[in-house]
Amino acid sequence: SQTIHQWPATLVQPVGSPLSLECTVEGTSNPNLYWYRQAAGRGLQLLFYSVGIGQISSEVPQNLSASRPQDRQFILSSKKLLLSDSGFYLCAWSVHGSGETQYFGPGTRLLVL
């Protein structure tokens, strides 16, 4: 069966510091991978998605970036965090070529102070 991992679970960072969140998927090959942000009481905002190694599509202009160095690894980064980057970050995967059904990881709660 497929499993998706995210770490860390919680992170408190000062404004201006760098960020690296990691997501890995087990039990499937060549998945589509996604990064979402969920603000308190609001829906899911798609940040990035990837259909293969090194292939990243950005949905929202921001100071965040994403990379996919390996087939089942997806990384969300920032060089300098802003207060507005606080939120709940979710990684998800779907079967390659099919974005209809996505499966989510446990999430990372980021607080920027």
Next chain:
Amino acid sequence: QKEVEQDPGPLSVPEGAIVSLNCTYSNSAFQYFMWYRQYSRKGPELLMYTYSSGNKEDGRFTAQVDKSSKYISLFIRDSQPSDSATYLCAMSGTGGFKTIFGAGTRLFVKA
């Protein structure tokens, strides 16, 4: 107009009640309709998945899609306190990578 509209609630019901959660949408190209359950501080969990119109039942849960009205529903029978969570509807078109999510309805089931 948002692509997907979902009442945020909160919705509070007594244990054993039938719960009805709903979403409306505007894009007639949507073909896949999903419901996710999200417990506090956890990632969303896929609950139900339906293709095109019709009903789908899984235990106490029934998903209903009416494409002519652009309206989808999730019914929970014999609701339990463990059903207390936020329920997000989601939908996407054929062959697309992007899924559009509703903002979620927060449900409380009181014992």
